[in-house]
Amino acid sequence: MSIDSFDEIIRRSMEIRKKYHELEMLHHGSEWTVEEDALAYLTDAGLVGRNIMSQQKRWSKAGSETELEHKLGENIWWLIVLAERSSINIKEAVDKFLTKTDLALT
Template identity: 60%
Template structure:
């Protein structure tokens, strides 16, 4: 397993999204909106649910579950990075704030 830094993940995610934007402009004359990106994330998150059920033996799906589940989990992280970038939210700060707040709640 390769260990990449969070900052590297953000940088690579933004670069990949720009390549997708180029394809969107080429094939559809305009980039997806933030709302369309959010819908794509939700679609992939739903697939994570089905794939998880399949991996746990509670749902039958065609094909190999684990490679697709791993891909969709990574894609969901990617989408969260992209959504935060497009809405001018520092995802690293958001994660740190969430973790700190949640730790305080649970330790109280």
């Protein structure tokens, strides 16, 4: 994936989050806080775990293959949203992590 593609994923992610904020205002009178976004991410991360268990035949759940793919994408989306809302450049954060980890393992 090119940097331009990742920039487009970030842009699209934030556009979708903006639409969700509009729904939150309509239905609840306020947007979710960063803390509420983090909680939603953690909930979805837990669902990734359950769907992986199902894929590996350690947890019985119908439709988990399709849901696993969806939840993996959603978790990446949440991480992008959380980074943006926390004023963290996700591209730089991932690059720093990969560099530091690669150096630690060599």
